[in-house]
Amino acid sequence: MTRAGLAAASLRARLPPGAELRRVGGILLRVAAGVFGGYGVAALATMLLSVSLPMPRAEAVVTATMASFAVHAGAMVWAFAARGAWRAAGGIAGAAAVLWLSLLMQGR
Amino acid sequence: MKDGFRQSMAWLHTWSGLLVGWVLFAVFLTGTAAYLRPETSFWMRPELGVSRPAPGDAEVALRAMQGLAPTSPSWFIVLPDERETTTRVFWRAGPGRGGFREAVLDPATGERAAARETMGGEFFYRFHFQLHYVSVLWGRWIVSVCAMFMLVAIVSGIITHRRIFKDFFTFRPGKGQRSWLDGHNVAAVLALPYHLMITYTGLVLFMLMVMPWGVERAYPGDRAAFQAEAFGREAARPRVGTPAPLVPLAPLMEEAGRHWPGARISRVNVTNAGDAGATIQLVRADSERISFNAQSLTFDGATGALLQARGENRPAAEVRGVMYGLHIGRFAGPALRALFILSGLAGTVMVGSGCVLWAVKQRQAALKRGRVGFGVLLVEHLNVAAIAGLPLAMAAFLWANRLLPTGMTDRAAWEVHVFFIAWGACLLHPLLRRGRRAWVEQFALGAAAFALLPVLNVAVTERHLLASLLGGDAVRAWFDLGLLACGGLLGALAWKVSRHRPAGAGRRGGRVPDGAEGEPARAPAGRAAPAIAAATDA
Numbered sequence: 244m245t246r247a248g249l250a251a252a253s254l255r256a257r258l259p260p261g262a263e264l265r266r267v268g269g270i271l272l273r274v275a276a277g278v279f280g281g282y283g284v285a286a287l288a289t290m291l292l293s294v295s296l297p298m299p300r301a302e303a304v305v306t307a308t309m310a311s312f313a314v315h316a317g318a319m320v321w322a323f324a325a326r327g328a329w330r331a332a333g334g335i336a337g338a339a340a341v342l343w344l345s346l347l348m349q350g351r
Numbered sequence: 352m353k354d355g356f357r358q359s360m361a362w363l364h365t366w367s368g369l370l371v372g373w374v375l376f377a378v379f380l381t382g383t384a385a386y387l388r389p390e391t392s393f394w395m396r397p398e399l400g401v402s403r404p405a406p407g408d409a410e411v412a413l414r415a416m417q418g419l420a421p422t423s424p425s426w427f428i429v430l431p432d433e434r435e436t437t438t439r440v441f442w443r444a445g446p447g448r449g450g451f452r453e454a455v456l457d458p459a460t461g462e463r464a465a466a467r468e469t470m471g472g473e474f475f476y477r478f479h480f481q482l483h484y485v486s487v488l489w490g491r492w493i494v495s496v497c498a499m500f501m502l503v504a505i506v507s508g509i510i511t512h513r514r515i516f517k518d519f520f521t522f523r524p525g526k527g528q529r530s531w532l533d534g535h536n537v538a539a540v541l542a543l544p545y546h547l548m549i550t551y552t553g554l555v556l557f558m559l560m561v562m563p564w565g566v567e568r569a570y571p572g573d574r575a576a577f578q579a580e581a582f583g584r585e586a587a588r589p590r591v592g593t594p595a596p597l598v599p600l601a602p603l604m605e606e607a608g609r610h611w612p613g614a615r616i617s618r619v620n621v622t623n624a625g626d627a628g629a630t631i632q633l634v635r636a637d638s639e640r641i642s643f644n645a646q647s648l649t650f651d652g653a654t655g656a657l658l659q660a661r662g663e664n665r666p667a668a669e670v671r672g673v674m675y676g677l678h679i680g681r682f683a684g685p686a687l688r689a690l691f692i693l694s695g696l697a698g699t700v701m702v703g704s705g706c707v708l709w710a711v712k713q714r715q716a717a718l719k720r721g722r723v724g725f726g727v728l729l730v731e732h733l734n735v736a737a738i739a740g741l742p743l744a745m746a747a748f749l750w751a752n753r754l755l756p757t758g759m760t761d762r763a764a765w766e767v768h769v770f771f772i773a774w775g776a777c778l779l780h781p782l783l784r785r786g787r788r789a790w791v792e793q794f795a796l797g798a799a800a801f802a803l804l805p806v807l808n809v810a811v812t813e814r815h816l817l818a819s820l821l822g823g824d825a826v827r828a829w830f831d832l833g834l835l836a837c838g839g840l841l842g843a844l845a846w847k848v849s850r851h852r853p854a855g856a857g858r859r860g861g862r863v864p865d866g867a868e869g870e871p872a873r874a875p876a877g878r879a880a881p882a883i884a885a886a887t888d889a
Contacts, residue, residue, distance in 0.1 A: 286564040293565035298667070301580035304565045305667040309674070311562045312502060312554045319503045320510070323363040324356055346568075 269328035277322030280335035285315035287342035294349065360510040365709060368504040369730070371497040372706040373737035378494060379702055380741055382479035382549075383695030384472070386680055386688055387830075389434040391472030394830040395752045396437075396455075397812040398466040401824050404431045408458045409619050410600050412438045415461030417624065419454060420444065425587070426621040431458045432636065434826075448487060468762040469752055474770070475745070480556070483767060488560075494553075495561045501550045504705075508539060531708045538701040545694035546701065552678035555671060581668050582644070583661035591628035597621070598655040600631070606657065607633045607648055614639060620647075627653045641682045644672020703738045710734055732781045739793035740777025742841055746800035747773035749834075753804075753811050787848060794845035802838025805831040 292307035294300075318335060325331035368375075384391065393399065412428045420426060420442040429439040438456040455464045470477075477483075481490030539546065559566065570577040578584040600619075607616055617636035623629045629652025634645050649659040676682055680691045710731045717723040751769035755762055781789035808831065809815040819828040 286562065289562055289565040290568035293569040299580075300569050301577060302665060302667040304569045304577060305581050305671055307565045308558045308562050309555055309667070309671060311558070311565070312499065312551060315499065316502045316506055319367075320360070320363065320506055323359045323507070326355075 272328040273322045273325075273331050276328075276332040276335045277319035280332065280339065281315045281318030281322060284318050284335060284338050284342065285311040287339055287346065288314050291342055291346055291349070357511060360507045364504050364507040364511050367500045367507065368702070368705050369709050371500045372702055372709075373733055374493065374497045375501055376699060376702045376706065376737050377741055378479050378497065379695060379699040381475040381745075383692055383699060384745065385476035385479050386692050386695065388472035388476045389436075390826050390830055391475065392469075393436055393471075393826055395469045395471040395749070396464065396466035397753075397808075397814040397827075399436060399457075399464060401822075401826075402431070402436050402458060404433070405458065406604075408438060409604065409616065411458065411461040412440060412456060412619065413597065413600060413621070415456055416440060416442065416621070418461075420452070421625065424590070424623055426619075426624060428619040428621070430617055430619065432615070432617060432638065437464050467752070467757045468759075469766055470763050474748065474767055480553075483771070491557055491560060495557050498550055498553045499561075502554065505539075505543075505546055505550060509543075512536070512540075531704055531711055535701060535704040535708055538697045538704060542694040542697040542701075545691075546698050548677055549695075549698065552674040555674045556678060558671075581665070583659070583665075585649075585659065587622045588628045588630055590623045590626050593627040594625055595627040595629070595653040597624055597629060597631065597652050598650075602655060603631060603633060603648075603650050606650075607635075610648060610660065611635055611646065618645075621652065624652065629653055630658065637676065638681050641676045642669055642672035643675035643679065643681070644669055703734075706730070706734050706738065731786070733778075735781045735789045735793060736774070736778040739790055739797065739844075740774050740780075742837070743777055743793055743797035743800060744770050744774035746797055746804065746837075749804055750800065750807065753807050787851075791845050791849045794841050794848060798838045798840075798842035798845055800838075801834050801841060804834045804838075 289307045289311040292310070293304045296303035296306060298306070318338070321334060322331045325334055408430050409428070412430065415438075416426045416428065419440070423442040423444060425443045427441040429435070429441075431438055436458070438458045438461075439453065440456055441451055441453045443450050444452045455466070456462065457464050474483075480494050481487050482493060483490070485493070554561070566574060566577050575586050579586070604616060607614065615636040615638075616633045617638070618632075618634035620632040620634065621629065630649055631652045632647050632649045634647040637643050637645060640646075644665075645661075647661050648657060649661070650656065651658055680688060683691055710727065713727045713730065714723060717727050748766055748770040751766040755765055755769075759765065777793055780793065784792060805816050809817075814824070814827055816828060816831040818824075819831065
């Protein structure tokens with residue numbers, strides 16, 4: 244986190260302290276949402292696709308797992324593309340919730 | 352809003368890239384070297400002569416294994432081919448990950464190869480995906496996480512560039528930061544399909560390690576069933592307990608020839624040799640197809656009956672096989688392999704220039720503010736060691752291969768230690784020699800180390816360039832020439848960096864304004880760019 248701190252330092256002079264805190268907090272939230280939340284979404288999507296793709300089971304697992312990295316990368320990009328940090332976190336959490344519910348409904 | 356979007360993508364690109372940039376640089380450079388794994392191994396065993404694969408190699412290797420590991424439950428024999436001149440054997444000697452032993456054999460006699468103990472090209476290959484001095488699992492996780500960040504950096508980098516085609520043709524050398532940016536863009540855009548391919552396929556190689564959840568969901572607690580269904584990897588047949596000799600190999604090879612007309616067998620895997628439950632698996636050479644989803648035939652080791660033929664259907668597994676194959680590039684002939692190497696170097700330049708670009712930008716911003724912080728200095732320092740230091744360390748590894756006494760205990764391990772000692776020295780060196788001097792000296796020393804290797808060869812081996820040329824040993828001749836080229840490239844970098852004058856700056860005795868804390872706002876932005884700025888020209 245020292246490097247994130249560095250970037251913060253470059254702006255520190257120009258911003259009031261409260262705004263700076265919000266900025267760093269926002270970045271941390273996006274990082275958490277993108278990296279960890281994104282992994283969660285990718286994992287849930289892999290689980291869902293593994294048992295729902297219309298192909299033999301082993302094939303579905305391989306396909307879903309191969310695609311998971313695109314999902315994770317997409318989630319990370321989204322986490323930083325969203326207009327606000329909370330919106331980013333909300334989007335990831337929403338996607339995870341939908342996937343999770345679908346998995347539950349599928350049962351087993 | 353559009354600009355905001357592009358800005359946040361630029362931010363993501365910068366940080367995801369920088370955070371793992373140094374590891375990625377090492378992964379890219381050693382990975383590029385790994386395309387020449389057999390050639391490097393051959394060069395590093397100067398005692399071995401040129402040999403051609405012979406039809407009896409597999410039989411010889413099997414006999415050798417009966418002497419080396421008669422009680423081992425599994426043998427893996429990698430046969431020589433047009434590029435690899437030795438037979439490499441691995442066997443399980445105990446339980447767990449550490450239970451494997453390996454040996455390098457003379458294909459003709461089955462004796463241990465009469466050559467110095469060395470990891471050869473295997474070191475660069477293994478380092479590039481599992482590092483060293485950390486457990487294999489940790490190393491693979493670290494590299495996989497870095498590759499994930501790489502993927503994010505590539506995607507956000509593409510989004511950041513609205514002018515991707517224009518950038519392709521834009522290179523303005525000698526203009527400090529602008530040149531770095533152009534160089535970074537050219538290296539990235541030129542080989543973009545390669546970068547995307549190599550990063551994504553790299554992730555796919557270890558996908559079941561980093562993303563096991565699909566398997567967990569579809570095959571709860573039964574990974575073996577997944578392996579069998581997806582890749583045809585049946586669990587090994589158990590030991591029966593009744594001794595039975597292995598059947599002769601020749602009829603099985605003929606069977607394989609009928610199965611895949613004209614195909615070459617590259618590997619022979621044996622389980623429970625000497626037991627009635629033994630199996631012999633013949634694996635088709637992966638240099639014959641792009642896909643690495645190995646095709647194999649498994650025979651009963653005691654009766655010779657065909658038990659299983661594997662690897663002929665299953666589209667998704669085949670896609671994974673193609674991804675695997677594309678990543679390791681073993682299907683590539685010499686011309687295509689050269690292209691892979693150039694693309695790998697482009698990737699290395701892309702990562703390295705990205706790291707330097709960050710430092711250049713931050714220093715300019717810092718000088719405008721009047722103070723260069725610890726973070727910028729740290730990144731600049733690490734850039735030197737990671738970028739200029741690594742080729743030097745790789746050269747040191749090859750020097751160690753030639754100079755360490757052949758009878759030394761743990762010789763192969765010490766070659767690797769020398770690599771890391773040299774790299775460690777490169778990490779300390781910038782403490783003594785700040786800024787540009789550190790870059791120039793490390794590049795120059797690296798250049799000398801590479802360029803003198805062929806000279807060292809004349810002194811300590813019989814396999815010098817002239818002998819290789821006269822003896823028709825094309826691989827060693829090319830390798831020596833390649834070492835000279837590496838030396839030339841590093842020398843050009845050293846020369847460029849030492850000659851570079853930041854725009855607008857007068858002569859300052861070759862010093863970069865590194866102690867900038869003492870001379871704050873006076874330095875204009877253009878002058879502040881570290882002098883290495885022109886190095887991407889090469």
